[in-house]
Amino acid sequence: MANGFYDFSGQLESLKQQGLYRSRRIVDGPQGILLQVDDRSVVNFCSNDYLGLANHPDVVTAFRKAADRYGVGSGSAHLICGHSSAHHGLEEELAAFTGRERALLFSTGYMANLGVISALLGRNDTVLEDRLNHASLLDGGLLSRARFQRYRHGDNVDLAQRLAECTEKALIVSDGVFSMDGDLADVPALAALAKSHQAGLLIDDAHGFGVLGNSGGGIVEHYGLSQNDVPMLLGTLGKAFGTFGAFVVGSSDLIEYLIQKARSYVFTTALPAAVAEATRASLRLLQGETWRREMLQALVARFRHGAEQLELQLMDSFTAIQPIIVGDSQRALDTSAALLEQGFWVSAIRPPTVPAGTARLRVTLSAAHEPHHVDALLEALLKVMK
Incomplete structure (x- = not known):
């Protein structure tokens, strides 16, 4: 008789149905703005490498x-x-x-x-x-x-x-x-x-x-x-x-x-x-290299200005962390997946990491990004969210 202690199938299925299931993606090569993820080239907007030093x-x-x-x-x-x-x-x-x-x-x-x-x-x-x-x-x-x-x-x-x-x-x-x-x-x-x-x-x-x-x-x-x-x-x-x-x-x-x-x-x-x-x-x-912080702040301002023009729901942040509130967990997952199809990696953050009803896209900016990366992300967000 199978030991019921190890039967996690129901719990895993429940997580999937709620849009709360977590999956890993495989990155090949060093950390940076341009990554190979699951054999796909993407622009990375989900790293905490805020100053671009991980592969300096x-x-x-x-x-x-x-x-x-x-x-x-x-x-x-x-x-x-x-x-x-x-x-x-x-x-x-x-x-x-x-x-x-x-x-x-x-x-x-x-x-x-x-x-x-x-x-x-x-x-x-x-x-x-x-x-x-x-x-x-x-x-x-x-x-x-x-x-x-x-x-x-x-x-x-x-x-x-x-x-x-x-x-x-x-x-x-x-x-x-x-x-x-x-x-x-x-x-x-x-x-x-x-x-x-x-x-x-x-x-x-x-x-x-x-x-x-x-x-x-x-x-x-x-x-x-x-x-x-x-x-x-x-x-x-x-x-x-x-x-x-x-x-x-x-x-x-x-x-x-x-x-x-x-x-x-x-x-x-x-x-x-x-x-x-x-x-x-x-x-x-x-x-x-103080220019790294200066570049990061300029990119944050550029992103916020563009996101506000798109009427995206931002939070009160002037740091490298720029969340876009989506609300529903499954919608956050779907939007993240759609962005990945467009070549942009942005994480979907869902409960219990954040409170229920506040699922979001967590956009993180780095001093290694260029202005055109930010502009291209905003264009992709317009396509997938509007």
């Missing part, structure tokens, strides 16, 4: 040279024999870049959020999270076993009321740039609330680093905030940096505490040293 020659060369020096695998966790001079150098440079005392590398952004939040909180504490936070932040809050509360998106009044009810240690957690809407958290207000209520504050600036601020310092540079305002700042390396991994920056004591207590740091193999060296190269480019 300097980054690739740094990776190759480091692989010759360090090999491929790190061999073990940072606390055993996996912490190389490449890792250490990158941590020091990230601390200097962000104006913080120290930095700590994690193997992924998901693991960073799980590790940091669960290290800081326990059963009698409270974690307060924006309702639209990334899944890794939400899961980190749940894993901590603290009292878990979600406040209304961007609603500082709701957050303040919840903070006033906390009797033990509390931690406010928010994305800096929200990954599916592209809007910004009101970080100055969050910092003020944290100070007035003696609460902790953790900002995940995965989609802000490299993109916001004159030197790419992210949302804290955009708002002119210091380590005193935002004591814990987290970023990922797989987006604007164009590589892989994540980091958290803050005071020396915070980083030392996380080294001792963050389980996803202590018990995980370090990312390859060659990736760390590649990231050091991308960090130099991110800081020095």
Whole structure:
């Protein structure tokens, strides 16, 4: 008799009927604006490679040279024999870049959020999270076993009321740039609330680093905030940096505490040293080539102007993330497929990633795009959506 535990056919069919089934596509060749996807040439509008550094020659060369020096695998966790001079150098440079005392590398952004939040909180504490936070932040809050509360998106009044009810240690957690809407958290207000209520504050600036601020310092540079305002700042390396991994920056004591207590740091193999060296190269480019941010902002403005002329339903975002609200999940899938037929890869984002009824096309722009790429996408959107 077959074991019914492993019968997933009904659940899979239900996902398909609701337009919520997820499928992978196969990419051949390096990341870039022009991709080979399932043997089809497409213009890529769904990558988080915001500055076009994932295949930059300097980054690739740094990776190759480091692989010759360090090999491929790190061999073990940072606390055993996996912490190389490449890792250490990158941590020091990230601390200097962000104006913080120290930095700590994690193997992924998901693991960073799980590790940091669960290290800081326990059963009698409270974690307060924006309702639209990334899944890794939400899961980190749940894993901590603290009292878990979600406040209304961007609603500082709701957050303040919840903070006033906390009797033990509390931690406010928010994305800096929200990954599916592209809007910004009101970080100055969050910092003020944290100070007035003696609460902790953790900002995940995965989609802000490299993109916001004159030197790419992210949302804290955009708002002119210091380590005193935002004591814990987290970023990922797989987006604007164009590589892989994540980091958290803050005071020396915070980083030392996380080294001792963050389980996803202590018990995980370090990312390859060659990736760390590649990231050091991308960090130099991110800081020095300010034209990339200028180009990106010009392309965002060009896209928004064209989309508004087409009367597409945009969201309040001036970042590289430009969602077009479609509403119905199946319609979002069908529109994405139609765009692919036109040679443009734009992801359909559906529940549970976004709230029910807000399925969307998530257009992401890169400094590597050219104006004619944006214009051609707008023409294709006119065809498939009108």
